[in-house]
Amino acid sequence: MTSMQWFNIVLQGVLIGGLYAMFAAGLSLIFGVMRLVNIAHGDLIVLAAYVALVVTQAMGINPLVSLLFVVPIMALVGYALQRGLLNRTLGDDLLPPLLVTFGLSIIIQNGLLELFTADSRRLQAGAIEIQTFELLQGVWVGALPLLQFVIAVAAIAGLQILFYRTALGRAFRATSDDQPVAQLMGLDTRHVFAMAMALSLAVIAIAGVFLAVRTNFDPAIGPARLIFGFEAVIIGGLGSMWGTLAGGVILGVSQAVGAQIDPGWQLLAGHIVFLAILAVRPQGLFPRVSG
């Protein structure tokens, strides 16, 4: 293979890495703010895809336009889920939220199976799906993967600004540091947690729609997306949004290169790179520097 072909493969990996970064960002945010490991994260991505399916069919709109509805719907679901259920599981013990979100994962999968059957679905985004343009001579990129990557970078940048430049972000960080004292400052931590989950599911909504346009989906594909998200978070280092993007990109490139070596190696290559980084640098490549 020529070097140009390799460049192309790596580029495709980078672009898919944006999607993985979006899977990971919400996961990282939730763990950072409330030490909750959301096992249902992957299934919530799939739920977002089905919400988009319903919205596009009911309103006859493009999946990308449906984001205007899917994002707020998922944010509301996140807020309600946290206030109604997950806040009750939080405490000194990590285990209850783990078990409850594991149960939630099963409920979502089976609920979707009941409502939509096990058939594979796909969202049709129209002409943009096949549009490509020549980035460099001999290097063609699809409009959709590029758009997905740009939006992923924008989402990560937005989260970063929100976290470090706004009152809500300050409340997230303070609550993460010291919950009782955050309450003494007038922060209702139940509300702060619910806002974090709403934000997490808003990002999930974007990821879910792009996933559904790119590939076929069915109710059972959630757990694999959860693994990709976890791997991207661990590679990048917990608590760093840009690290999460780098983690997603590294995972995407590993999979793309692995698939070239042998089609069966696509997922394996990603897992191997993840394990290698975990062995060499367990804190991740870009851990948060804390004082």
Place this chain on the structure above:
Amino acid sequence: MRDAALLEIKTIDAFYGDFQALFKVSLSIDAGQIIAVIGANGAGKSTLLKTIAGLIHPHRGEILFKGARVTGLPAFDVVRHGIALVPEGRRLFPSLTVEENLLIGGQSGRPGPWSIARVCELFPVLAERRNLPAPALSGGQQQMAAIGRALMANPQLLLCDEISLGLAPIVVRDIYSRLPQIAAEGLSLIIVEQDIAQALRAASHVYCLQEGRVALEGSARDLTRETISAAYFGV
């Protein structure tokens, strides 16, 4: 009987985990007054402040603030009513800068005289360090920031838990010398201290707790060292 105490605690029982830390404790404080709560380790002083601030809910008894019941309200609501706590050990948010810590203190949105500029006026050393991460400050500076953070809520009642803890005597004197400036804004203060001499100098009225009960109560001027020692050690 005074009729309009700012805070009135009526015979509260409170638990710290499974352990009963307060037994029928009553206390009252008027507007503009500074009172001290003293006692040995484990006498229930911190539990008392946490109970007033809403972090611990009393099993029996009631707490009236400006005549209204605040018993059982969550801590984030109590601060909105105008009671702010400077927690034991300072507990600044380590991943926030000094300025961000102060801004979080002002989160409750109560109107009043306190602002970042006003806090920096009270503790000038904070002004030049406002953009540093909180853990970069010395212990005394962290204590000033913690007091400033509580003041940002524009409270009418400030609860100070062991301000002197782990600080050099000269730093403690420095911080205590500014309490009158704080009180001059019309605030009332409840100071919990193990350093009795410091507490007696600052306060007009003293409560001494012993094993969760009020063992002694009186005007700071009238109490002798002997009566306080007796109440303090229970001998």
